[in-house]
Amino acid sequence: MESFSFWFFGACTLIGALLVAFGPRLVHSAFALVLALIGVAGLYWGLGADFLGGVQLLVYVGGITILFIYGIMLTPKGTTKWSASSLLFPGLIAVVPVAVMLHLAWTGLASVLPAASTAEPAATADTIGRAFLTRDQYLVPFELASLVLLSALVGSVYLARRKKES
């Protein structure tokens, strides 16, 4: 069952990412990004990160994607024209990591990794909440993140406002 959920959400992620990269229109790619992000949330649940999966759904699927859709609606539409010369250089870049992946698949990643832990995952929301508010764990990064979010909020409102014609 766990294996089935891995393949299902993995396929969602892969198909979504492929459609983002090769989709013909911007809106299609935006919804394909939703599919990929939901797939990643499902993978998080399968890996025992239940709180993180929820955060992924709320923030990414619910927030960032809406932002993208607004960005698409506020800007002019355009289609991507592919040509052999424009694909040559990115294709060359993509060859390297694909070759590394194939090499790893050939030799077997399991031989490089340490032995997998057999511990069963427990619910994480409680531990994460405590870790955020404990001083010698994640309290300082947590407070800094709130500052970053506040400045991003103010900054994006400042950037996106329409300047008065003078």
Added chain:
Amino acid sequence: MDHTAGCVFLGAAMFVLGVFTMVTRRNAIYVLMGAELILNAAALNFVAFARHLGNRLDGQMFAIFIVILAAAEAAVALGIVLQIHHHFPTIDVSKADRLGD
């Protein structure tokens, strides 16, 4: 059942597709989507290895901070895209090449 290797492969594939999107597309919003794919690939690796090494919380915390920073990045970057659209008539990243008027 251990899916660490599968998650690492999936992360690598997402990373490659994200870089490909950022390099080939001219539309600024596509470039941002490629960045989101790359960030998700990195976060997936963190979580997969955290699970592999025994349900450690550190990897998940890194992924949570990645999500936080991605949200801030997306908001600011889309604001910048709107300003580029306001300043130039286009959001083609290769045509927005002037700093002044």
